[in-house]
Amino acid sequence: MKLNGIEVNIQQVNMEQVDGVFIIHDSVSKKVIQLNETSSFVWKMILEHERISDDLDLVTSHIVSKVLEVYEVPEDEKRDVFSDVEKILKDFLDTGLLLVKSMEKSCLKLEKGGGIEWRLNF
Amino acid sequence: MFSVGQYIYDPERLIFYQNGYGSHTIQKIHSCIEPNDNYESLHEKLNAYNADEIQIKPGALNRAGICLTNNCNFRCNYCSASSVEGHKESLTIEDVMAFVTDVMKRYTINKLLGNAEEPLSLYFTGGGEPAYDWDLFTNSVVQIRQKSSDNNIPLILGITTNGLLDESQRVFIADNFDSVMVSYDGMPEIQDRNRKSVHDSRHSESVEESIRFFSKAQIHLSIRTTVWQSDFCRLKEMADYIFGNFGIGMEWSILPVIPTGRAMNRVQKEHEKLRESDFLAPYLDTVEYAKSKYGAVNIGTPVFQDIVNAFYCGAISIYCTCPWLMPDRTIITCIESCDVKTVIGKVEGNEVVYFEKCPDPLFKVYQKQFDECRKCIAYRFCKGGCPVRQLMNGNVKTMMDDWECVMIQNYWMNIFQNVLDGKEYLGWRGSSVEIDGLEDVEVLKLTKV
Numbered sequence: 275m276k277l278n279g280i281e282v283n284i285q286q287v288n289m290e291q292v293d294g295v296f297i298i299h300d301s302v303s304k305k306v307i308q309l310n311e312t313s314s315f316v317w318k319m320i321l322e323h324e325r326i327s328d329d330l331d332l333v334t335s336h337i338v339s340k341v342l343e344v345y346e347v348p349e350d351e352k353r354d355v356f357s358d359v360e361k362i363l364k365d366f367l368d369t370g371l372l373l374v375k376s377m378e379k380s381c382l383k384l385e386k387g388g389g390i391e392w393r394l395n396f
Numbered sequence: 397m398f399s400v401g402q403y404i405y406d407p408e409r410l411i412f413y414q415n416g417y418g419s420h421t422i423q424k425i426h427s428c429i430e431p432n433d434n435y436e437s438l439h440e441k442l443n444a445y446n447a448d449e450i451q452i453k454p455g456a457l458n459r460a461g462i463c464l465t466n467n468c469n470f471r472c473n474y475c476s477a478s479s480v481e482g483h484k485e486s487l488t489i490e491d492v493m494a495f496v497t498d499v500m501k502r503y504t505i506n507k508l509l510g511n512a513e514e515p516l517s518l519y520f521t522g523g524g525e526p527a528y529d530w531d532l533f534t535n536s537v538v539q540i541r542q543k544s545s546d547n548n549i550p551l552i553l554g555i556t557t558n559g560l561l562d563e564s565q566r567v568f569i570a571d572n573f574d575s576v577m578v579s580y581d582g583m584p585e586i587q588d589r590n591r592k593s594v595h596d597s598r599h600s601e602s603v604e605e606s607i608r609f610f611s612k613a614q615i616h617l618s619i620r621t622t623v624w625q626s627d628f629c630r631l632k633e634m635a636d637y638i639f640g641n642f643g644i645g646m647e648w649s650i651l652p653v654i655p656t657g658r659a660m661n662r663v664q665k666e667h668e669k670l671r672e673s674d675f676l677a678p679y680l681d682t683v684e685y686a687k688s689k690y691g692a693v694n695i696g697t698p699v700f701q702d703i704v705n706a707f708y709c710g711a712i713s714i715y716c717t718c719p720w721l722m723p724d725r726t727i728i729t730c731i732e733s734c735d736v737k738t739v740i741g742k743v744e745g746n747e748v749v750y751f752e753k754c755p756d757p758l759f760k761v762y763q764k765q766f767d768e769c770r771k772c773i774a775y776r777f778c779k780g781g782c783p784v785r786q787l788m789n790g791n792v793k794t795m796m797d798d799w800e801c802v803m804i805q806n807y808w809m810n811i812f813q814n815v816l817d818g819k820e821y822l823g824w825r826g827s828s829v830e831i832d833g834l835e836d837v838e839v840l841k842l843t844k845v
Contacts, residue, residue: 288508289508290507290508291547292500292501292547295501297501297505297508299505299508306456306508
């Protein structure tokens with residue numbers, strides 16, 4: 275699938291949801307990751323996007339608009355949502371949940387972020 | 397090494413050989429049978445931790461417990477928590493559900509790791525009486541059941557209750573719980589003397605009615621009988637009353653009074669007399685008596701750990717596998733620990749927070765006992781015993797301090813003697829070990845049947 279114009283793969287992981295929050299086990303890195311509510315929402319969007327429209331580009335602004343649709347975000351915090359989503363996507367890449375197919379990773383211009391609640395090594 | 401009749405017991409190898417073998421023979425036995433106590437590596441594991449600044453952060457979990465309240469409508473004369481009413485601290489439904497949600501996430505980790513073969517097990521106990529605040533109790537149970545169903549998490553619910561319940565309360569528990577333990581002290585006269593109710597003078601009838609109700613319901617029922625030393629001689633009468641009145645379908649768990657909490661009031665006055673009471677013989681007699689009279693009855697006691705242990709129990713905090721949420725919103729490692737608890741986290745603002753580091757008084761004692769008790773005959777089974785017992789009475793010393801230890805030592809000595817007489821006894825036997833070059837030498841290995 276394409277994310278912000280870049281070909282990415284979703285890592286083969288085992289996952290379950292508790293109260294809509296994803297808990298993910300990456301058997302390769304032997305890590306368990308719990309996403310927070312917002313990053314679970316974004317992760318679900320990515321999974322859905324891959325399932326139904328693999329060849330279309332999923333862009334940050336589209337994710338942001340969906341977040342704003344679903345969550346009641348105060349007016350003065352709306353501008354933060356874009357950077358929050360960028361941080362979440364960066365986390366997905368950093369933790370290996372998303373794998374960049376090409377070498378254009380830097381084009382995502384994502385900053386270090388925090389949508390991950392737990393990281394447990396097993 | 398310990399002498400047991402004509403034999404020497406070698407605890408490092410869990411073997412017995414005839415007393416009187418020469419040093420060459422003993423050396424040969426030692427060289428052919430490796431020690432299996434793993435003492436050095438276990439010691440190293442324990443001492444890798446600094447008990448003043450320890451990190452106990454549960455990862456994956458299959459079990460957890462909830463103590464809703466410290467309030468209780470009984471004033472049992474041995475209550476280790478010295479429970480009364482009027483405690484202001486109480487959990488809210490939000491606290492309970494925040495804790496349970498976190499536990500369910502940790503259970504899900506186990507599921508993802510392939511370790512969740514059993515359902516998630518949640519237990520309600522005290523502290524106080526779990527059903528004391530009936531609204532909080534029922535709300536908690538209903539919401540927990542709903543959440544487990546919503547998230548497709550298999551769930552087992554258990555409760556320990558004093559049994560002072562009305563009909564609708566019994567129905568609710570039977571409908572929603574998989575197991576119930578009712579505290580009942582063997583017969584009405586002793587129940588009324590030990591377990592006084594504040595509000596209901598006819599409480600033993602009510603408790604008995606609860607037991608009868610649960611014995612007919614589709615729920616695993618245990619009766620917990622706590623016995624004062626002076627009543628050990630009445631265990632057979634209790635067996636007749638319990639199995640005669642409630643049937644044989646339940647489990648009967650017998651716990652001698654341990655000198656902690658409110659029991660200390662009496663122990664301090666009567667310790668000289670109480671310490672003379674032997675629990676082991678009347679307990680074993682009663683088990684035999686009940687089995688011969690009633691058939692396949694299920695009687696046990698939590699005092700004797702009937703396995704070869706690496707460590708005392710799962711509540712040794714570094715291996716905490718069952719965190720407990722307490723009425724003050726703290727999360728602790730052991731429900732028995734009362735005011736000597738090790739606090740590893742808390743529920744705050746509907747979030748569970750586990751501390752990065754915390755002092756662990758229980759672990760500190762355990763580290764010490766693990767080494768100091770090594771020379772005890774029961775060490776391989778008891779491993780230094782319960783650290784809570786060491787701390788609970790503060791500096792109050794009585795002649796009962798070593799009572800439990802002596803009882804456990806006698807239990808194992810009794811098993812060893814029977815095993816060496818060629819019997820299978822309380823689930824143990826001696827299996828012969830052949831050693832090349834020592835054809836005439838008798839070596840027996842203690843083996844769980």
